[in-house]
Amino acid sequence: xxxxxxxxxxxxxxxxxxxxxxxxxxxxxxxxxxxxxxxxxxxxxxxxxxxxxxxxxxxxxxxxxxxxxxxxxxxxxxxxxxxxxxxxxxxxxxxxxxxxxxxxxxxxxxxxxxxxxxxxxxxxxxxxxxxxxxxxxxxxxxxxxxxxxxxxxxxxxxxxxxxxxxxxxxxxxxxxxxxxxxxxxxxxxxxxxxxxxxxxxxxxxxxxxxxxxxxxxxxxxxxxxxxxxxxxxxxxxxxxxxxxxxxxxxxxxxxxxxxxxxxxxxxxxxxxxxxxxxxxxxxxxxxxxxxxxxxxxxxxxxxxxxxxxxxxxxxxxxxxxxxxxxxxxxxxxxxxxxxxxxxxxxxxxxxxxxxxxxxxxxxxxxxxxxxxxxxxxxxxxxxxxxxxxxxxxxxxxxxxxxxxxxxxxxxxxxxxx
Numbered sequence: 001x002x003x004x005x006x007x008x009x010x011x012x013x014x015x016x017x018x019x020x021x022x023x024x025x026x027x028x029x030x031x032x033x034x035x036x037x038x039x040x041x042x043x044x045x046x047x048x049x050x051x052x053x054x055x056x057x058x059x060x061x062x063x064x065x066x067x068x069x070x071x072x073x074x075x076x077x078x079x080x081x082x083x084x085x086x087x088x089x090x091x092x093x094x095x096x097x098x099x100x101x102x103x104x105x106x107x108x109x110x111x112x113x114x115x116x117x118x119x120x121x122x123x124x125x126x127x128x129x130x131x132x133x134x135x136x137x138x139x140x141x142x143x144x145x146x147x148x149x150x151x152x153x154x155x156x157x158x159x160x161x162x163x164x165x166x167x168x169x170x171x172x173x174x175x176x177x178x179x180x181x182x183x184x185x186x187x188x189x190x191x192x193x194x195x196x197x198x199x200x201x202x203x204x205x206x207x208x209x210x211x212x213x214x215x216x217x218x219x220x221x222x223x224x225x226x227x228x229x230x231x232x233x234x235x236x237x238x239x240x241x242x243x244x245x246x247x248x249x250x251x252x253x254x255x256x257x258x259x260x261x262x263x264x265x266x267x268x269x270x271x272x273x274x275x276x277x278x279x280x281x282x283x284x285x286x287x288x289x290x291x292x293x294x295x296x297x298x299x300x301x302x303x304x305x306x307x308x309x310x311x312x313x314x315x316x317x318x319x320x321x322x323x324x325x326x327x328x329x330x331x332x333x334x335x336x337x338x339x340x341x342x343x344x345x346x347x348x349x350x351x352x353x354x355x356x357x358x359x360x361x362x363x364x365x366x367x368x369x370x371x372x373x374x375x376x377x378x379x380x381x382x383x384x385x386x387x388x389x390x391x392x393x394x395x396x397x398x399x400x401x402x403x404x405x406x407x408x409x410x411x412x413x414x415x416x417x
Contacts (some may be wrong), residue, residue: 004090005126010184012119015079015178018171019112020142021149022086025164026084026105027232028150032160033089037098049097051106052351058110059351063344065111066118071340072182075115079175081108083168105185110351114344121327121339123183130272135267136320144258161407214342216387217326218349220281221298224318225353227288227311230377231257233358234370235308238295242370253308260312277321277391283414284321285384288314292378298410318384322346325391 026033034044081157088101090408120135153163232254240250264284271280289312298304323343330342357377362374 003122004181005123005183007181008119009123009127009131009134011178011181012116012123012183015075015116015175016120016135016138017142017145018079018175019082019109019116020139020144021146021167021171022142023109024143024146025150025167026086026089027154028147029160029163030417032154033098037092037095039095039098047102049355050099051102051109052354054103054106055110055113055193056348056351058107058112059114059344059347060110061107062111062114062123063341066115066340066344067337068253069119070184071115071122072184074111075119075182076176076179076398077268078108078111078115079179080172082112083175084173087161087164087168090164097212098103104190107267110347113350114347117323117347118183118327118340119182119341121324121331122336122341124324125328125331125339126183130269130277130324132320132324133265133272133317135266136316137262137268140258140262140316141266144255144262147255147258186299204412213329213390214326215347216390217322218346220318220384220387220390221346221349222353223377224315224322225350226357227292227315227377227381228353229357230374231308231311231315234361234365238370238374239304243298243301243304245304249301253305256305256310257308260309261316264313264316268320271317277325278388280317280325281321281391282385282388284314284317286379288318288381289378290314292381296374296378301358309311314381319350 030044030048033039039047058078062071065074085108089098089105092098092101105272116135120132122130149163149167152158153160160212235253235257236250239245239253240247268280269303271283291307291312291314294307294310295304296307299305323346326342326346327339330338360376361370361373364370365377
């Protein structure tokens with residue numbers, strides 16, 4: 001089973017990478033998409049808001065779907081839909097085609113995000129140690145690759161479908177081939193044994209997820225994506241308009257943010273194993289808050305870029321650890337079924353934060369100042385400190401405290417995984 005888990009981890013990491021590539025190719029070419037379809041500036045926000053709204057619907061639908069089919073099957077077939085929808089966005093000519101393609105993209109992304117994180121949490125439970133950040137590091141790497149490919153397409157003035165088609169032709173068969181090695185949580189024996197499995201498959205899911213314990217994690221997820229969307233949507237404008245940088249230099253902060261996000265996530269699992277999830281989340285929230293403070297008070301562009309660098313290092317740990325905490329605590333209550341339901345519901349707040357973040361900063365910037373607007377996500381990130389204990393483990397029925405059932409506890413033996 002050591003090889004099974006390792007192949008499962010590698011195939012799931014590749015799915016995270018593919019999703020990072022696809023999403024970056026979409027969002028970084030929005031101006032080109034707008035020009036291709038003749039979408040007005042007034043109508044563009046409607047299209048952009050529709051994607052996360054439909055993704056939330058896709059995530060909620062996945063919660064119900066995984067009661068009947070395993071999450072691996074949802075992931076196996078939602079990922080090709082995302083890639084084909086991306087190609088549809090690039091190849092269409094009429095606005096109706098754009099609407100259909102974006103709708104398919106949004107619904108499939110919701111199912112994809114939810115099922116990917118379900119499998120990630122179940123694999124972490126089987127490994128008996130923190131590996132969740134490594135999956136999100138693969139997503140960050142995919143985002144860097146996708147943004148780089150988008151830059152090449154824009155620089156060479158390639159048609160959208162010419163940029164997208166080779167990516168889809170390469171990644172879709174590779175993702176489908178890798179999906180044969182996904183490891184489902186339903187295939188693992190949870191810490192509670194057969195009783196835990198039954199509880200998760202039946203009423204345990206609804207009972208565990210319906211409790212108030214999930215609300216703090218939903219709040220942290222929302223805050224994390226408010227911070228992330230602030231950087232992705234406003235960093236270039238802030239550097240150029242507020243800090244007086246050149247147009248070329250204004251493109252650097254987001255790239256720096258993505259690189260530091262990748263580095264932070266690549267190293268983050270080691271920090272969780274050594275210091276615990278609560279300490280890592282608290283540190284990440286503090287570093288992110290300092291980053292926003294530096295950005296707000298920066299006297300020039302280079303200090304502003306330092307702030308965006310700190311934001312990448314701080315924010316990068318929050319989302320993976322929020323998924324991990326929700327899945328772990330739900331599984332302790334009701335088994336893998338409860339874990340899947342908790343992750344699907346939590347994933348909705350990913351899109352809530354995305355919808356709130358950019359308009360919030362824009363409205364505050366216009367009404368007040370963009371420097372002042374950067375202080376609002378800073379305060380929201382600090383709220384994470386209040387709820388940091390939600391990322392820890394609860395006492396088990398024997399009075400001990402545990403974060404993950406170790407590999408030996410699920411019948412795998414101690415084999416150095």
